[in-house]
Amino acid sequence: MxxxxxxxxxIGLLxxxxxxxxxxxxxxxxxxxxxxxxxxxxxxxxxxxxxxxxxxxxxxxxxYLTAADAQALPATNQYQQAHQRRVSYLRRRALTTDPLTSRAAAAANRQLRRQPQLVRPRIDLARYYTFANDRGNAEYQLYLLEEPLKKNLTAADQAYYTQAMGPVDSLRKVRLVRPLTEYHKIIFPLLTEMGQAQLYGMDCxxxxxxxxxxxxxxxxxxxxxxxxxxxxxxxxxxxxxxxxxxxxxxxxxxxxxxxxxxxxxxxxxxxxxxxxxxxxxxxxxxxxxxxxxxxxxxxxxxxxxxxxxxxxxxxxxxxxxxxxxxxxxxxxxxxxxxxxxxxxxxxxxxxxxxxxxxxx
Incomplete structure (x- = not known):
């Protein structure tokens, strides 16, 4: 299959x-x-x-789990263990600054509502969502960077992207970019076409x-x-x-x-x-x-x-x-x-x- x-x-994303x-x-x-x-x-x-x-x-x-539900899982839970591996992965990247605060992330989303073609705020949001245990929206931002916005990345943008998130092969290994899932192939493109900026988690x-x-x-x-x-x-x-x-x-x-x-x-x-x-x-x-x-x-x-x-x-x-x-x-x-x-x-x-x- x-x-x-x-x-x-x-199309506009918010x-x-x-x-x-x-x-x-x-x-x-x-x-x-x-x-x-x-x-x-x-x-x-x-x-x-x-x-x-x-x-x-x-x-x-x-x-996907909501960020709140994911954070409430015990350390022994497989989902939580996988999340900690992704956080450890990001902490080993060349970009060592702290991720966005929730207020800064909200500001980045407002900026993207006005200028959805921008790249760097999405890189920052992908990093923010990963640290915040919101895997679904981290993957959504990375989908946008790897697919419809790929052509918009300048050499400087690409360098910053690699500093912050690492090469795409590594992102696939930690399962933040999953090109064969229903999300990458159907749901994220659907959200993009409808101009919706958020995927809501509901797993339990x-x-x-x-x-x-x-x-x-x-x-x-x-x-x-x-x-x-x-x-x-x-x-x-x-x-x-x-x-x-x-x-x-x-x-x-x-x-x-x-x-x-x-x-x-x-x-x-x-x-x-x-x-x-x-x-x-x-x-x-x-x-x-x-x-x-x-x-x-x-x-x-x-x-x-x-x-x-x-x-x-x-x-x-x-x-x-x-x-x-x-x-x-x-x-x-x-x-x-x-x-x-x-x-x-x-x-x-x-x-x-x-x-x-x-x-x-």
Whole structure:
């Protein structure tokens, strides 16, 4: 599966701020269940961006933590550890001055509202957002510097960029520039075309530790089933293992129906995908609960933690949208979240949910 996008013109990057919230006003949420791998040429994704742009969301959310939520994670959390590696990376750069203050960052954003073609304020903002644990907006600024604004960099700008952030190869290694993601190929170009300067985070990772524990138990039992199957494929446990393997086969058969990237996105956002993805992620899913050798209790606990995480994501979307007075928002998430978030959002008061496939 391949995916990508290209922009030739940079439009103004700071639109008008949403009006103050009115309590419990109707909120429409469109969910884009996305692939995390998007490897085609840029123009391939233009139809997807065109469809999303026509929707004209007031806010766009991505599967990133807010800066506040990220900073609250314990030092042992994988996300926090990765962030500390990125901060250490920046501290080793030639530019040793302190990053912008929050007030200076706000001033830089105001300057870019008037002059979106400027380069140096974006370099400073990319650095600021990285130190501030706002990975999504750090990546957005770096996307702009690496794609639509690349031609605007003078030799002096490029030297400053390298001093502050290092070479692009290094930025890719620390995963601040990720050219194959749905953000680099679809969401950041969409924000640029719409003149929106901010991507809103909404991920929730408060449940990582119990999820990882349950997953570890499930994978241990899965491996034991596989080992037993290789010894004797005639047992009831072996039949359970075959059924588990079949879910993976069905998953890839479904996605391999098309090599067309736009069609793949349609497949990812369909009810049929939701069913096979659920089965894949949960070792075969509910249909196998109680089957001989199946890790039923561990998978049930995985499912419980998964719902808690997705409920946290939904809460983050709705809370921020209401704070900003938004009426329609786009939520871009890994495709596995699509069904669970849709079902949870449907239960929230004054929230209407649509999928990417529902858009005209």
């Amino acid at each position: 391949r995916l990508l996008l290209h922009l030739s013109v940079l 639109g008008a701020a949403p009006r103050p919230a009115r309590a419990q006003q109707p909120l429409e949420v469109v969910i884009l269940a996305a692939s995390h791998y998007n490897g085609s040429l840029a123009a391939t994704y233009q139809p997807i961006i065109k469809k999303l742009r026509a929707y004209q969301p007031d806010m766009v959310f991505g599967e 990772q408060r449940y990582d530790e119990p999820w990882n524990e349950a997953y570890g138990q499930a994978i241990t039992q899965n491996n034991a089933l596989k080992a037993a199957f290789l010894i004797d494929s005639s047992t009831a446990q072996a039949d359970t293992y075959r059924r588990m393997v079949a879910t993976r086969t069905a998953y890839f058969a479904y996605l391999n129906q098309s090599d067309d990237d736009v069609e793949v996105y349609r497949l990812l956002n369909s009810p049929a995908y939701e069913k096979i993805d659920e089965a894949l992620n949960f070792f075969g899913g509910e249909a196998l609960y109680g089957a001989p050798g199946f890790p039923t209790e561990a998978v049930q606990e995985m499912r419980r933690q998964w719902v808690l995480r997705n409920q946290g994501m939904c809460d983050n979307v709705v809370r921020q949208a209401r704070q900003q007075g938004a009426r329609r928002v786009l939520v871009a998430v890994g495709a596995s979240h699509g069904q669970t978030m849709r079902l949870l959002l449907q239960k929230m008061p004054n929230v209407q949910v649509r999928t990417f496939n529902d858009l005209p």
